[in-house]
């Protein structure tokens with residue numbers, strides 16, 4: 001990553017310092033430079049180059065060739081025009097929050113950029129969100145239409161200025177400007193006046209659509225219950241928590257408990273949303289995150305957010321600018337059309353956003369940052385994982401929910417930004433655009449396409465059509481194997497490992513729905529060595545929302561008919577007794593070994609949540625209940641058994657759980673403790689020294705933290721996804737890895753596929 005990070009200016013200064021001559025230029029695959037000088041100093045120069053790289057630069061590889069004979073009478077070290085290379089490489093940084101120096105200028109009344117919402121420098125500012133094509137030169141970005149004024153041009157050309165060759169340089173005289181629009185599109189105000197009036201609107205309880213870095217956000221006063229409620233109604237978002245924008249770490253600590261690693265994540269240049277435990281006294285409207293003990297907070301990601309958060313001095317809801325289930329708005333006209341009946345005013349500007357990028361979401365577990373939603377601030381940084389040097393160009397299209405796509409570029413993997421759930425046509429269009437974008441930006445021509453094994457996933461259907469149209473082979477990869485492979489790739493693991501894939505639902509090799517799976521990955525094989533005892537779900541897709549359907553299925557397997565009815569009534573699920581009839585007849589029933597559904601069922605049986613208002617709510621409420629127990633991790637596990645075939649029987653667990661029903665929090669904590677022991681038992685049985693945890697269930701911090709501690713105490717090395725989402729957002733990476741892994745000759749489909757893509 002040597003573009004848009006001040007690499008060329010750095011090199012000019014370094015060359016001067018060591019008395020070297022030559023030149024440097026950006027290219028579509030990185031940077032090219034030539035240096036000339038006496039050999040001993042040349043060595044010192046190269047050593048200094050490696051050790052003093054700008055903090056944001058990330059050097060993947062340095063290749064050197066000797067150029068003889070020397071250029072006669074060369075003077076100085078120049079920045080030459082950019083050049084094209086045959087094959088592009090991911091060398092552009094993600095968008096970066098304002099650096100400390102720029103923030104100081106922003107609030108300095110004597111600076112010529114005082115309160116200018118678009119200031120940036122070589123170390124910060126918009127990057128990927130404004131990039132049309134490589135390399136990262138001003139003319140290739142949406143700043144191309146803003147010619148520099150003389151003052152900016154002078155800074156740009158001055159070697160000693162910190163904006164020397166800053167491609168995003170701008171000031172009030174020459175750069176983008178703010179405007180405030182009414183929902184009708186009528187211009188109400190410009191610049192400082194626009195900002196002040198938007199701030200007044202927020203304080204008056206109105207909803208402001210704000211053009212952020214990667215798209216529009218909807219902003220309201222987070223303390224104002226009626227404003228937050230109105231936002232929920234208009235956005236059609238019933239209960240899914242809203243993220244908050246806070247001014248600084250101080251305000252974050254007033255609302256939530258923030259440890260060192262969490263503070264670091266909040267204040268990082270990516271400025272992601274960080275999920276934190278909330279303080280009881282936090283002054284936030286109840287509708288921000290109903291019934292949940294945590295909040296998602298983020299610090300300002302742009303100078304505009306800094307001004308807004310600082311002027312107002314209150315926590316602000318800052319949620320993505322879309323109606324629920326629809327893609328993010330990022331163009332003004334589209335925002336006015338689609339958000340016109342949600343927002344009261346629009347605070348926008350004239351610098352176009354080239355591609356939509358949602359706010360990223362992270363959490364910290366065991367001192368490590370875990371990326372749960374990977375977009376703004378992280379993309380397009382390549383994922384560090386060892387791919388074969390001669391890997392063919394491949395495209396993986398991911399899963400149906402929390403979709404991301406990925407391509408291989410030589411030995412690197414480029415994972416797209418979070419593209420959301422693909423239930424709507426608009427969202428599927430977004431995915432297709434993202435694929436075209438990656439292919440075009442990096443000049444990739446995939447020689448094969450990889451998709452999930454689920455026949456009805458939107459990306460699978462698309463991949464089937466594309467493979468035929470492009471005449472390239474298609475490979476299907478089992479969902480939970482992809483989860484495990486993604487985590488192994490991130491940590492550079494080859495196996496043998498015990499892979500624990502726990503998530504909502506995924507298509508299994510036997511046509512049932514999997515999701516509570518254990519694999520041993522060893523050499524060329526990935527064997528399923530264990531899974532939860534399956535139970536039936538009535539009503540297919542409805543079951544994911546209606547936790548009580550999972551409860552019903554579990555009771556069906558575990559209890560006699562009389563007990564079933566009694567339990568359903570005791571749990572407050574009287575409607576379940578009618579559905580029992582459907583089960584008896586086997587109507588519209590699927591069988592599942594999903595851990596996510598087991599969580600749902602338990603949450604329902606404990607009376608914590610019968611119907612999820614957003615994905616994963618029941619499981620979150622179960623986790624939240626368990627966390628209220630003082631010594632959660634000290635709770636006794638419930639009994640369970642594991643058969644010789646690896647079937648993990650949870651019926652004894654259920655028995656114990658129902659007896660504890662009067663104390664749901666204790667039961668929830670004991671349930672978590674039981675799951676930990678299940679993994680420990682299988683690790684012992686398989687005698688594996690390395691365990692890999694993957695899948696959506698490991699977003700549960702309590703479960704993950706307990707497992708990490710318990711496995712470490714058993715002398716087992718444990719790995720979990722950190723750079724790549726543990727949920728389905730990481731599937732595309734796992735699909736690529738599966739396709740490139742050497743596999744057993746018996747796997748006909750994979751083998752034939754490999755021959756055709758020629759790897």
Ligand code: ZN
Nearest residue numbers: 099102121124
């Ligand atoms: Zn800066």
Ligand code: ZN
Nearest residue numbers: 149152171174
């Ligand atoms: Zn200027």
Ligand code: FE
Nearest residue numbers: 503506696728
């Ligand atoms: Fe999954």
